[in-house]
Amino acid sequence: MDVNVLDLQRMSTEDGPGLRTTVFFKGCNLKCAWCHNPESISYRPDPNWFKNKCIGCNICVAVCPQKGISKTSDGLHFSRERCTACRTCEKKCPNAAIELKGKRYETDALARELLKDKAYWGADGGVTLSGGEVMMQHKAAIEVARLLKEERVSVAVDTAGCYDFRILEEILPYTDLVLYDLKLFDPKDHKKYTGADNAVILENYKKLTDKKIRVWVRTPIIEGATDTPQNIESIARFLAEIGQPERWELCTFNNLCRDKYERLDLTWAYQETQKTSKQHAENLQEIARRYVANAAYTGAVQEVISNR
Secondary structure (H helix, E strand, O other), rough: OOOEEEEEEEEOOOOOOOOOEEEEEEOOOOOOOOOOHHHOOOOOEHHHHHHHHHHOHHHHHHHOOOOEEEEEOEEEEEEEOOOOOOOOOHHHOOOEEEEEOOOOEHEEEHHHHHHOOOHHHHOEEEEEEEEHHHHHHHEEEHHHHHHHHHHOOOOEEEOOOOOOHHHHHHHHHHOOOOEEEEOOOOOOHHHHHHHOOOHHHHHHHHHHHHHHEEEEEEEEEOOOOOOHHHHHHHHHHHHHHHHHOOOEEEOOOOOOOHHHHHHOOOOOOOOOOOOOOOHHHHHHHHHHHHHOEEEEEEEEEEOOOOOO
8 A cells, every 4th residue: 555745754853742753644635824834735746846956957848748847037837737746857857956745655665664763762752644634545544553553653643633533533543642733713714714614623522532542732823813812712611621632732833834835836825924922822821721731832833844
């Protein structure tokens, strides 16, 4: 069985306890307006153009079999509708200015690659399966988790929970921790900013607590969207009523991923939004702690570190 992976991030300290290796699976069924990993949304590999490396030779324009690359006044433009991910442009670029994000692995090969890091995980660390939305490739994710558990590796699953609970339930026997996103409590706001209603997400959280699964909840703090006192208090009340997680992380915002949008020839509504201030994060943390004692703001919204 194969799996489409965006990236592997080693020595991670933000995706669960201890030192971890995080696997970012390609493909997501949400379209969060603030997404810090836009290259993870599509299941297919995405061409990334690194303007600072481009020497303007136009070889990629000439060799693209689909005639999907053109030269504009702003540089190169990629027709993602035409792109078949043949990687011809990537292979022919003389200065490595084009990279298709996404690599296919057989599940057993991916597990072997991850196990190379076992020596540094220690007693608390392990592997986190993330995305995109990891459970969009749930059969492959389950197989990777099973292979890791056979080697006594701690496995965490990072998910937004927007799917039938039976899919998540299948991976739980091989999972030590679920990192669960609760972004917005109001269903209209959730649909506005992510493209989907949150009813199934909230219901799946209830089912996780019923099963006594170890859960860390994560809420991104996004200016004008999720960072209102009303949203944080609503989520806090929900958690207090349904079942408090082991940990609730309020993940502060930064715009360091804006170069990703440029490389993908996309515009980003949060391009000029500044990092969440410490004072604002502390105010939201105070609200959260009225209901959930272990709520705390942390570093930036999850982002693949291995950018070039």
